[in-house]
Amino acid sequence: MSTSKNNRAEIVLELSNISKSYQLGDQTLDILKGINLSIYKGEFVAIVGPSGSGKSTLMHIMGILDQQTSGTVTLAGRSVVDISEAEAALLRNQYIGFIFQQFNLLSRTTALENVLLPTVYSGNTESKTAKAIAILRNLGLGERLKNYPNQLSGGQQQRVAIARALINDPAVIFADEPTGNLDSKSGHEVIEILKKLNAEGRTIVIVTHDVELAKVAKRTIKIFDGQIVQDTINHKQKL
Amino acid sequence: MKFSILAKSAITSILRNKTRSFLTTLGVIIGVLSVILLTSIGNGLTVFVEKQFETIGSNLLIISPGEIVSEEGGFNQEAAALSLASSKLSDRDVSALERIGYPIGGVAPVIEGSVDVRSAQGKRKGFSVASTPDYSELRNTKTTKGRFFSQSDVASSRKVVVIGSKIAEKLFAGVNPIGQKVTINRIRFEIIGVAEPKNSGNFGGPDIDSSVYIPYTTASSALGQEKISYILAQVTQKEEMNRAKTKIKEVMLRRLNEEDFSVTDQAEILKTIQNILSTLTVGLAGIAAISLVVGGIGIMNIMLVAVSERTKEIGLRKALGATPNNILIQFLIESAVLSTLGGVFGIILGVLGALAIRSFFPATPAVSSILLAFGVSLLTGIVFGVFPAKKAATLSPIEALRYE
Numbered sequence: 001m002s003t004s005k006n007n008r009a010e011i012v013l014e015l016s017n018i019s020k021s022y023q024l025g026d027q028t029l030d031i032l033k034g035i036n037l038s039i040y041k042g043e044f045v046a047i048v049g050p051s052g053s054g055k056s057t058l059m060h061i062m063g064i065l066d067q068q069t070s071g072t073v074t075l076a077g078r079s080v081v082d083i084s085e086a087e088a089a090l091l092r093n094q095y096i097g098f099i100f101q102q103f104n105l106l107s108r109t110t111a112l113e114n115v116l117l118p119t120v121y122s123g124n125t126e127s128k129t130a131k132a133i134a135i136l137r138n139l140g141l142g143e144r145l146k147n148y149p150n151q152l153s154g155g156q157q158q159r160v161a162i163a164r165a166l167i168n169d170p171a172v173i174f175a176d177e178p179t180g181n182l183d184s185k186s187g188h189e190v191i192e193i194l195k196k197l198n199a200e201g202r203t204i205v206i207v208t209h210d211v212e213l214a215k216v217a218k219r220t221i222k223i224f225d226g227q228i229v230q231d232t233i234n235h236k237q238k239l
Numbered sequence: 240m241k242f243s244i245l246a247k248s249a250i251t252s253i254l255r256n257k258t259r260s261f262l263t264t265l266g267v268i269i270g271v272l273s274v275i276l277l278t279s280i281g282n283g284l285t286v287f288v289e290k291q292f293e294t295i296g297s298n299l300l301i302i303s304p305g306e307i308v309s310e311e312g313g314f315n316q317e318a319a320a321l322s323l324a325s326s327k328l329s330d331r332d333v334s335a336l337e338r339i340g341y342p343i344g345g346v347a348p349v350i351e352g353s354v355d356v357r358s359a360q361g362k363r364k365g366f367s368v369a370s371t372p373d374y375s376e377l378r379n380t381k382t383t384k385g386r387f388f389s390q391s392d393v394a395s396s397r398k399v400v401v402i403g404s405k406i407a408e409k410l411f412a413g414v415n416p417i418g419q420k421v422t423i424n425r426i427r428f429e430i431i432g433v434a435e436p437k438n439s440g441n442f443g444g445p446d447i448d449s450s451v452y453i454p455y456t457t458a459s460s461a462l463g464q465e466k467i468s469y470i471l472a473q474v475t476q477k478e479e480m481n482r483a484k485t486k487i488k489e490v491m492l493r494r495l496n497e498e499d500f501s502v503t504d505q506a507e508i509l510k511t512i513q514n515i516l517s518t519l520t521v522g523l524a525g526i527a528a529i530s531l532v533v534g535g536i537g538i539m540n541i542m543l544v545a546v547s548e549r550t551k552e553i554g555l556r557k558a559l560g561a562t563p564n565n566i567l568i569q570f571l572i573e574s575a576v577l578s579t580l581g582g583v584f585g586i587i588l589g590v591l592g593a594l595a596i597r598s599f600f601p602a603t604p605a606v607s608s609i610l611l612a613f614g615v616s617l618l619t620g621i622v623f624g625v626f627p628a629k630k631a632a633t634l635s636p637i638e639a640l641r642y643e
Contacts, residue, residue, distance in 0.1 A: 086563060089561060104555045109251075118559040121562070
């Protein structure tokens, strides 16, 4: 791939020759066709493409939510080929943070408990509680720790989701249409937070069909028909 | 992953749908309730029967007229009554039995009959028991007031009587009956004692407390009762019961035909009844347990609903690092908590129910059946939770996240 990234920069996630196909009856549906892609530490990448282009499937494979039909994924130096569901779960828990369009917070569970949800599975809820509170404060939710999702605005809910993605210090944060369910003001806030996190050194991958949103990223990868058709560095970032 | 967190989340989601959770557990509640009630009744009956036999006396062999004991050891009360009229048991049989000696201790002939008992205060149906002084020891019949009749009372056929506690209570209310006169079948007797209450008449047992005890010889001289109802023989040691039985049979066969008498062992009858009762209890509890299975199916059903309702939550949890096992355990705990809650409610209701019916039926809730019911309800939740939990555990995280 033609990136201007320094070759000495650490590769966090590497996809080589990734294909994904589904069997529909006697028909084979090729969703991804030989994707080669490297995400470097500290990058802010936008994956764009129209519906059905395969960008969601690509994100699922990058996020270890789905497994490729062929090719290799290397996450934080580990090869992710033919791993069990439990191993995949552990990798997601330790190395990946997800931010969803629908926020996906657990109702009847406080903001703080939602942020701590990944730690339930890493088994360190107690030791992470102080950190969770600090992250929520940082995101302006210091007064909302005990609030339930239905007591929070959409923007606040998405900030809780961002805090949840950060709790286990993931190697990559995936944001799937993070502003898709927000009004423009809240959407703007969320983008500012993502930019700030990237400035602090976090590796962020946004998946969106919104070309405008993609422009906030430093690098844009266009997917069409299961292939990367464009991979560009945005020199001038704007909102 | 912490168990306490999972348990907390299970309880949270159960409380989220209070009505639904209650209706779901109803099956288990009813199942456990009926198991507890039925085992309590079975247990109570067993205790009751044991007590009844205790009042009769221990290590006793009963020689009764006729063939009232079947080959299998069953006891026929009606046959006993019929063969009474033609009783061939005689005083010489009693003497023959007394001559056996070890291992047979006391021997006491008994003549029983129905009588009318009258005092100045009224009239009452009673049950006359005519025997020798040994009867008091053999049948464990003590007096609370006065004394039991003596050998000399028997020798002189005195018209003296020891009255049952209920007779004393009804016919001599507020008076000391000792020394008073009582009319039994129009013959006047002097009361020399009051028997200790046995409280056996509750729940349909023979009303021993309405008995009147008179000297053996007085029965024929004053009341015209001559046929021996049965002969009691006490065995000195429990271990000698079989040997004593054989000896008695030997002696009696020399005197009577096989069909003219029977020798029954109290312990054997007790054992037979206990066997019947415990089989009955297990059978009834088994039928009640079927409702537990129905309850379990209800839980499985609602857990399947819960899994599909929470598909998105499952997907999210998986995305955040929950392994299939984590999800499996989460849902298993939920169904186990659900059915155990039902079990606990069922146990509480069952015990309360057993205590409530206690006033008119012997019911004793056994700790063992309570523990068993608890264990079974927990197990029901786990067994019937496996299928829905497996379903949840194998959901694909992407499909689950996409689910609306």
